[in-house]
Amino acid sequence: MEPQLPPGELAHDRHHIARVYAWALRLSTEGGVDPDLAGAMALVHDLAFVPKDSPDRALGGERSARLAGAVLTAAGYAADEVAAITEAVRTSSWSRGFAPTNALGVVLQDADRLDAIGALGLLRTVACAQFMSRPERPGRFYHDSDPFADNGRPLDDKAQAIDHCYAKLLKLAAGMHLPTAKAEGARRHAALVDFLGVLRRELASSQA
Amino acid sequence: MEPQLPPGELAHDRHHIARVYAWALRLSTEGGVDPDLAGAMALVHDLAFVPKDSPDRALGGERSARLAGAVLTAAGYAADEVAAITEAVRTSSWSRGFAPTNALGVVLQDADRLDAIGALGLLRTVACAQFMSRPERPGRFYHDSDPFADNGRPLDDKAQAIDHCYAKLLKLAAGMHLPTAKAEGARRHAALVDFLGVLRRELASSQA
Structure with missing residues (x-):
C-alpha cells in the first residue's frame, strides 16, 4: 500500500x-x-x-x-x-x-479514530498543519490572541493546529463504539487534555 | 521582522x-x-x-x-x-x-532554548520534521522498530521527529544558565518526558 x-x-x-x-x-x-x-x-x-x-x-x-x-x-x-x-x-x-x-x-471507525486522538493525534495534527501551510497562507500552531478558543471565536483548523483539537479531536472519544475502544479513547482523550493544559501554562509564561 | x-x-x-x-x-x-x-x-x-x-x-x-x-x-x-x-x-x-x-x-540562549522544550518544543519538532520531509526522503514520527532508541541505535533526527527529543531537546534543561530559566526548563523537561511516556504506551497498544 x-x-x-x-x-x-x-x-x-x-x-x-x-x-x-x-x-x-x-x-x-x-x-x-x-x-x-x-x-x-x-x-x-x-x-x-x-x-x-x-x-x-x-x-x-x-x-x-x-x-x-x-x-x-x-x-x-x-x-x-x-x-x-x-x-x-x-x-x-x-x-x-x-x-x-x-x-x-464500526471496527474501522474506532481503530482509525483512536489514532486521531492522544499523543499520536497531536503529532498527526501538527504534521497536517505544517503540511497544509503555504507561503501565501502560512499556518500557525495557535490563534494570535485566543489560542484555546476560550472566547467563543469561530474555530479554523486549517489556519491553526490547536483549533483542530477543539474542532475534532476532543469530540472523538465520546463517539467510540466498542468497549475496548471506549476505554482506550478515554485514556487518549485525557492525555490530549493534559497536553493542552501544559501548553496553556507554557503560553501564559511566554507573554510579555 | x-x-x-x-x-x-x-x-x-x-x-x-x-x-x-x-x-x-x-x-x-x-x-x-x-x-x-x-x-x-x-x-x-x-x-x-x-x-x-x-x-x-x-x-x-x-x-x-x-x-x-x-x-x-x-x-x-x-x-x-x-x-x-x-x-x-x-x-x-x-x-x-x-x-x-x-x-x-546568556539571556538569549536561555530564552531560545526554553522555547525548544516542553509542549512547545514538541510542536516545533513535529512541524520541523514535516517541513523537512520530502518525497525522495519521507520523514517519520519515529523509527520503524525502535521508536525511543532504547537499543542504542544511532539517532537520526532528520529522519525521525522523536529522535530529536533524544538528540537535543532532553539535553537542554541541564544547560540553562539563569535560575528562572532553570526552573521553567525543569518543568518543560518533565512535560516532554511525560509526553514521551504517553506516546510509548500508545505505540505499545498499537502493535499487532
Missing part, C-alpha cells in the same frame, strides 16, 4: 496504516468480524489521499473505497467481502459524518 | 519570536542586561533561516548576526549595543555548540 500513500506526509504514513491495522485486529473479536477482513480493511482504508484543505476532503472515504475495491478483488477477496469492506471504508470518514452501516465499519 | 521569516514554517514563525521576546524581557533583570537590548535581541535572533537539514545549518547564528547588525544599526542602536547583540546572536545556536560570551548571550 505504501507507494500509494502521499509521499512525505507524516500523518498518513505507513505507521498510521500499521497502527490502524493493529487496532482493527484487536477490535475484531469484540466487533464480531473476521480478523482477516478487518486487517485487509485497515490496509486499504486510506488509499486515496485528499489533503485536509482540499475542497474534496469529504470525498476521501468514497475515493479510498473505490480504489480499495480494485485492490481487494485483485487480492482474491470474494465479492461480498469486498462489498462489506468498501462500505466500511466509504462510511469511515469523520468529515463526511456517516455512521457505520456494518460491523466492519 | 516577520517578512524575513521563512513563510509557512510553523516552528520559526512570529509566535516563536514573540515567545522568545517575552522570555528575554523576563530574564533581563536576572541576567543583568538592559531589557530594551534583550527585547531587540530576541526580535532579530532568527533573521536568517537555515533549514535544519541544510549542510549550512550551523551557520544560522552567524548569518542572523550579520543581518541583525544591519537592522539594529538602521534602528538607531549604538555601535557597542549592536556589537553586544550580534555577538549574543552569533553564539546562540545549539548546533554550533558555543557558550555565551556576554550577558546578553
Whole structure:
C-alpha cells in the first residue's frame, strides 16, 4: 500500500496504516468480524489521499473505497467481502459524518479514530498543519490572541493546529463504539487534555 | 521582522519570536542586561533561516548576526549595543555548540532554548520534521522498530521527529544558565518526558 500513500506526509504514513491495522485486529473479536477482513480493511482504508484543505476532503472515504475495491478483488477477496469492506471504508470518514452501516465499519471507525486522538493525534495534527501551510497562507500552531478558543471565536483548523483539537479531536472519544475502544479513547482523550493544559501554562509564561 | 521569516514554517514563525521576546524581557533583570537590548535581541535572533537539514545549518547564528547588525544599526542602536547583540546572536545556536560570551548571550540562549522544550518544543519538532520531509526522503514520527532508541541505535533526527527529543531537546534543561530559566526548563523537561511516556504506551497498544 505504501507507494500509494502521499509521499512525505507524516500523518498518513505507513505507521498510521500499521497502527490502524493493529487496532482493527484487536477490535475484531469484540466487533464480531473476521480478523482477516478487518486487517485487509485497515490496509486499504486510506488509499486515496485528499489533503485536509482540499475542497474534496469529504470525498476521501468514497475515493479510498473505490480504489480499495480494485485492490481487494485483485487480492482474491470474494465479492461480498469486498462489498462489506468498501462500505466500511466509504462510511469511515469523520468529515463526511456517516455512521457505520456494518460491523466492519464500526471496527474501522474506532481503530482509525483512536489514532486521531492522544499523543499520536497531536503529532498527526501538527504534521497536517505544517503540511497544509503555504507561503501565501502560512499556518500557525495557535490563534494570535485566543489560542484555546476560550472566547467563543469561530474555530479554523486549517489556519491553526490547536483549533483542530477543539474542532475534532476532543469530540472523538465520546463517539467510540466498542468497549475496548471506549476505554482506550478515554485514556487518549485525557492525555490530549493534559497536553493542552501544559501548553496553556507554557503560553501564559511566554507573554510579555 | 516577520517578512524575513521563512513563510509557512510553523516552528520559526512570529509566535516563536514573540515567545522568545517575552522570555528575554523576563530574564533581563536576572541576567543583568538592559531589557530594551534583550527585547531587540530576541526580535532579530532568527533573521536568517537555515533549514535544519541544510549542510549550512550551523551557520544560522552567524548569518542572523550579520543581518541583525544591519537592522539594529538602521534602528538607531549604538555601535557597542549592536556589537553586544550580534555577538549574543552569533553564539546562540545549539548546533554550533558555543557558550555565551556576554550577558546578553546568556539571556538569549536561555530564552531560545526554553522555547525548544516542553509542549512547545514538541510542536516545533513535529512541524520541523514535516517541513523537512520530502518525497525522495519521507520523514517519520519515529523509527520503524525502535521508536525511543532504547537499543542504542544511532539517532537520526532528520529522519525521525522523536529522535530529536533524544538528540537535543532532553539535553537542554541541564544547560540553562539563569535560575528562572532553570526552573521553567525543569518543568518543560518533565512535560516532554511525560509526553514521551504517553506516546510509548500508545505505540505499545498499537502493535499487532
